[in-house]
Amino acid sequence: MRQAEAVVYGATSAGVCAAVAAARRGLDTVLLEPGQHVGGMTSGGLGYTDVGDARVLGGMAAEFRQAVADAYGVAPGHYAGPEPHVAEEIFLSWLERAGVEVVSGAPLGEVVTAGDRIVSAGDFAAGVFVDASYEGDLMAAAGVSYRVGREDRALHGERFAGRREVVPGMHNFPPWISPFRADGTLLPQVADGPMADVGAGDGGVMSYGYRVCMTTAPDRIPFERRPGYDEEHWELGRRLFHHWRAHGVEPRAGRLVGLEPNLPGGKCDGNSLGPFSLSVLDRSAWAYPDADADGRERIRLHHLHHAQDLLYFLSHDPEVPAAVRAELSRWGLPADEFADTGHLPHQLYVREARRMLGETHLTEHDLVQGRAWPDVIAMGSYHLDIREVQRTWREVYEHPDPVPMVVTEGYLSVAVPPYRIPYGAIVPRRSECANLLVPVCVSASHVAFSSIRMEVQYQMLGHAAGLAAAQAAGSGKAVQDVDVTALQEELRAAGQVLSL
Template sequence: MLYNRNQIIKLTMNHTFGKTAARFFFIISIFLVFSGYSRHAAAHTARHEPTSADLIVYGGTPAGVIAAVAAARMGHSVIIVEPQVRIGGMTSGGLIRTDVGDEETIGGLSKEFFNRNLAYYVKQYGEGSKQVEKSYQGYFTEPHVAEQIFNEMVKEQANITVLTRHRLVDVAIQQQKIASIAIERVASGEQQTLSGKMFIDASYEGDLMAAAGVPYRVGRESQWEYNESFAGVNYGPKEIRGMGDHKLQAYNIRGTLTRREDIRVLFPKPDHYTPERFEAMKQKILQEGYTKLEELMPHLIGAEMPNGKHDNNDGDLPGVNFAYPEANWEERQQIYAMHRDHWLSLFYMLQNDPELPEAFRADARKWGLPSDEYPENNHITPQLYVREARRMVGKYVLTQNDIRTHRYKETTICVGSYNMDCHVVDYLMTAKGIVPEGGFIEPCDAYEIPYEIIVPHSNENLLVIGGFSATHVAYGSARMEPVFMMLGHAGGLAAHLALQSGSAVQDVAVKQLQSLLTQQGAILKAPYLPDVAIHFTPAEPKVGEEVTFTVEEKDVRAPLKKIWWSLDGTGEINATDKMVKHTFTSAKVNEITLLVEDENGLRSPFIKAEVPVGESAIRDVNVEAEDGEITGEWIRSRSPNYDFRLLYIDGDTKKGGKKTRFVPDLPKTGRYMVSVAYSPGENRATNVPVTIQHSDGTSNVTLDQSTASTLFVYKPLGEFRFEEGESGWVEISNAGTTGQVVVDAVKWIWLGDE
């Protein structure tokens, strides 16, 4: 029975994997699975006899190349299908300053690629050369060198065939397996069919898994779906914060630049020149009196790679990419062209805009495109930086909690360690004007990644290593090229085991997979940190009743030597024993925070618990800086602090002209402890003036932000009486300060009635 599944998908999927669509989709899928079907429409006629291989890898990304090499080295025939003119994805397409994370977590064929890169520069230029130095142990490279190394790894395996400039047209499924895929040559539209025993989707877009009926989603989960504090909308009115949506972090052209005169090509004027988008940047140049490009973009100098290449990560274009994952090939090319012209407009404007000082334009013209890169595309990468697109909903969904707390996995296949990193998602109109929304970058400890995130629920011969199963937040960390390659290594060996045993990918013996990976140099275990939880009894204490708190050891491998409890929510350290007793004197919901350290100096993340005391639903009131009344131009930090609060920094400028007033809506008249959150640092001011308006008048406090008086985030300023409602406030100013002033959050902690 023959079906045109394109029509079915349009009925069931509309840019996001919604619940209603999902139910219908599963009903249709059940019918198709037991009937057998082909996405190959009747009007399509293959011009070649089907070509077959043990493994078909769709997507010649770093993940796809490594998967193919891993399987081929185990003796299997492999075909790589890649829509672009080159293999290597972002690594050969502009991302030459690799997002490494912890080097100790990179192993296996991923590490082999970087070692080969280093060996190339040592052989070409010598051990002590500048090129070797700039390669940073092989993690930094040039696009054409990365492409060369990927090609060498592939050519060493005679059983790998590479089909570049070919793209997916249709998928034929029999029962719960992919039987074949139809592909077309980009240049001519000529089609052919590839049949395989196993398939891997290594594309950034997740095209094969989507065509094969695998459940997926596009966009951001809500904060509450997986209990992720970073999830959903993270700025704007309170009513929308934490909400999920269909939006994606911005894409861009990850351009390669150079100042070398012998290979420099000046930026051409794009077909669609849009200098107006950079008006604010132009005004900054004029106001600050910049005469050099590096004054505007100091990161360019620090991003120098071997042979005078520079990795440029500017030119994000939020919003333009929202339709990209579900777009057809022509629409995707249009979206690429919009990003390319946006990026070119930026640098063409900086080099040629007559309103800019000639000295600045002349310095900007020292920069250009390298003539030895991307000759087929006017020296501009043809690879759009697709930071996320479709994400599979697989056997396991990796979340923020797996990265921050539940870091160890029995079925681990590799280790991630890079920051949770999300570029701006969109721009919102707010009371403070148009502001960027969605961006964050949060450090994390190394964490183990389980096999199940590359395994679909039902498709028995498909693994997904590009759009793997993770939330928007978790994908922001695990989407880095070294991890893609490590997932590719695991995927290639998992395909080998499935082929060898004749089993479904869901039934692959993970212990055997781990053994193979370990033999081939993969790193499977994350560096250990103590894993604990808070246990307390009674579960619902009354006012005045003693509560016993105990450190519950979930995974503790060395004796705990230091323990810190914050039991009253103020940020003060209230106890330091493994078991402590505390009596709450007022009815409310209390927030408890715990931190532990073992005898090796390894420290846990912050562990939190809520303790409801009495029948009152009163909670402490926390006001964040973004909800405050801000005066002056503060720098909104892209990096969230503890509990995902976005900081504002005064930039150590315009002293006396910047302040932020925090106004709470208090639930009840009575006594409150006021605590201020801030991130300490050596460059912070030691004399930050804080004004507190309360029922009994005004109090002034000086805050030293250069040091922390506690391990916890908040610092108590004192106890005050406040009226119910919004009559009181706390104001933090930069008047008379020396050093950076940061405003973060203020908490009113309920102590009781008068």
């Protein structure tokens, strides 16, 4: 059994910041990562970092921003984010300089608790633990309460909670596209079963996908046909392009997968844009948060194959407009990114999974109204950003008979003012666990989490969790009894922004 002072589970950007912050304070710190890479989405494809109001960036998020600028010899903010391999190099250098012991290929293992404390996770024991995973696995194994997916609108009185109205928009399907084959069976990529009532909770999570790094460099890896590629799987896309063609719509390749050189080196961070994108909308992600390892791997491969096959479909299928195919043919996967994972990202974009029910539970109201929490440890500012939750179908009651149509549901974007995030949102309820901090699966409603979930917020919350872990380990106090005033002073000294 390896005895450390602090164990951080999950080498996401929050996990790296938590481990480095604790180690800089002198703690013997171990960072456990089930995969082989550090940085989570920051190094796993999400290069174009959503910031919101840059004035709220401080602490280790600002330190990372400066490190990116230094790596390219530009001013901070010149690039919205680094190339994936540069992000990982920055994080690895931080970990090495801080003296963090990084253990890769380390699944969580058995979590042993005694009373209200975690004793060990697998072969690693510590006085204080940080769950920085996107899934919240350590938190759940320790018996900490959580929720998954959309709650009912009535639970917190949130205007934007629950199932959304199906309305026109950039991410929705145009009308009149049938979800059925000629034999009456449902097309692939369309979820079956009724939607919940508008405003009702249904447990649905935001769609997952892969943020694919692409380039036009001469040594790019072309989009190739994967063994197992299924022509019929893309019939829905063909129907969409046929509909657009019939209505005089000429889609641009850049508006389908985000072909904009928004990263250094002429690379782009492919995003999920429009009604048919890198996001997988068949509800398969809904099962991911509580699935076992085998179930998650099946879901991950389903999403990975979707990304590979979508890029091949858009660049090769004769039903795709020629202009789209021609533009996609100029792009490919970078030869110098993700070499050990077939040049596709090592990280599935888990937009949300479990969300803790902690000491303080943030809701839509707290963000919209900018509540002044006295125990503030970081600030956020990005709009409420709920990505599509499902693609399904419904009958539209036209004369003389109802007409079945494909619909996409869940997308929402609502601006909020800069807001404070309290310490109580990253600690469990006192009765459930006294030595755990949770800077990713924070205590928030589905709506509130949709803004907090940005990588820069994870970096700042990870920073705060690492310093709180150091204080708890040094004093033997429960994390709920950490001196928040002292924590705030230390955060301010490190450049964290706690008010505007």
